[in-house]
Amino acid sequence: MPGFGNDFETESLPGALPQGQNSPQKCAYGLYAEQLSGSPFTAPRGTNERSWLYRIRPSVRHTSRFKSIKLDYWKSAPHNPDHELALGQLRWDPVPMPEEPTTFIEGVRTITTAGDVFTQVGMASHVYVANKSMEDEHFFNADAELLVVPEVGTLHIFTEMGKMDVAPGEICVLPRGMIFKVRVDGASRGYICENYGAKFTLPDRGPIGANCLANPRDFKTPVAAYEDKESDCTVVVKWCGQFHRTEIGHSPLDVVAWHGNYTPYKYDLSTYSPVGAILFDHPDPSIFTVLTAPSGEEGTANIDFVIFPPRWMVAEHTFRPPWYHRNIMSEFMGLIHGQYDAKEEGFVPGGMSLHNMMLPHGPDAMGFEKATHAELKPTKLENTMAFMFETRFPQLLTEYGASLETIQDNYIDCWKGLKKRFNGTPEGDWDE
Secondary structure, eight states: OBOSSOOEEEESSTTOSOSSOSSOSSOGGGOEEEEEESSOTTSOTTTOOEEEEEESSOGGGGOOSOEEEOOTTOOOSSOOOOSOOOSSOEEEOOOOOOSSOOOTTTTEEEEEEEEETTTTEEEEEEEEEEOSOOSSEEEEESSOEEEEEEEESOEEEEETTEEEEEOTTEEEEEOTTOOEEEEESSOEEEEEEEEOSSOOBOOOOGGGOSSSBSOGGGEEOOOOOOOOOOSOEEEEEEETTEEEEEEESSOSOOEEEEEESOOOEEEEGGGOBOOOOSSSSOOOGGGGEEEEEEOSSTTOEEEEEEEEOSEEEOOSSSOOSOOOBOOSSEEEEEEEEEOOTTOSSSOOTTOEEEEOTTOOBOOOHHHHHHHHHSOOSOEEEOSEEEEEEEESSOOEEOHHHHHOTTBOTTGGGGGTTOOOOOOSSTTOSOOO
16 A cells, blocks of 8 residues: 555455444454554644554463563663774675574674663664574564665565565565564575664655655555464564563464554665756755654754665766765665765675764775766766665664674775875866
8 A cells, every 4th residue: 555654444354444433342253453552642643653453362362471582683772882892984794694594583683772772762773684484483672663674585574464575675664563574585684773763754855845755655555464373473572672572372463454554664765766966066965865763853863764876966066976074973874786886895785884973984095086087977876775874873883793704894994095185286186
């Protein structure tokens, strides 16, 4: 079903969805009515989110006694940096695929955390690796919504509210508190932004107006689907940074019909309509924001999800790659496919980089040379899709991220070739 933030209704059996009311005395098919709230009851209409679910069993039957468990690689903020790696600009090659059977949830590896999961501000940046499906295992995150960015392998995600197939080049968002499981076809890898704060929404376009960037009609919400299965199943919940497991005798994915606006959704990044400079200079990277999670301070996001898609470069008398800069925001970056225009080598699909607040960064020496001497004709950047999880909080590196064998110890050297060109003349030393 198309549309961002719409109020949807869907049923997988005819007449399962009551009309004219939410909670009839007796629901059709012997179903139970239940509300899932994604906002306080009294939130303003524009931000109030809830869905009514009509299910085989109420969710109180989808938990039993919990047992604490460990998912050693999944960390939450705040955490004390438990490593000795010094501050700096960092970059990694892809995380290796696991050799042992690993599900999507078992394969989450936290690279950074920011903010505070207890006060519901900030985020965590993860990678995931998986090669095993969650057949009778289910999960929900009470701490945060999950923005999932596949890089290798399609994810088949079965949520309480329906099914989504999410391939590389697409993203999906799984709301806080929603039960789901993930099936994979083989080795899979990607990235996750765990958003502790206000949920993702579309950025205001301001003077851009009503069109371009991520258009609401391109976001897709699944239709109702259910699983009526009587067998041993498990549910794992993440709650205040801890993990708990419960055993039940049936599938919790038993919603036959639902209506509301608190939903999972997916988005094809190729439908993003970029805007940019058509005369001179390079706009701020915020012009490429797909989704934003606002904070209490206007214009300062808890998280921005930014992409760098294929696009035409036409600016004249302009250095076209992103300029060198220092920034109050902290940037975790990944590459889905192709090559990022500010880095000529070393940043590969499945890799990642971290540029924390106020640490300088920008094009490597080779990228600078190429852009400085390029003929400024219209040029199309093709076969590329990089992204950024950007937050107003410092992103603290985990022990796992600091000790990864794929960390590039020589990343800082990519700027060594930026020599002094000042010689006291207006032309400078631009002969090479």
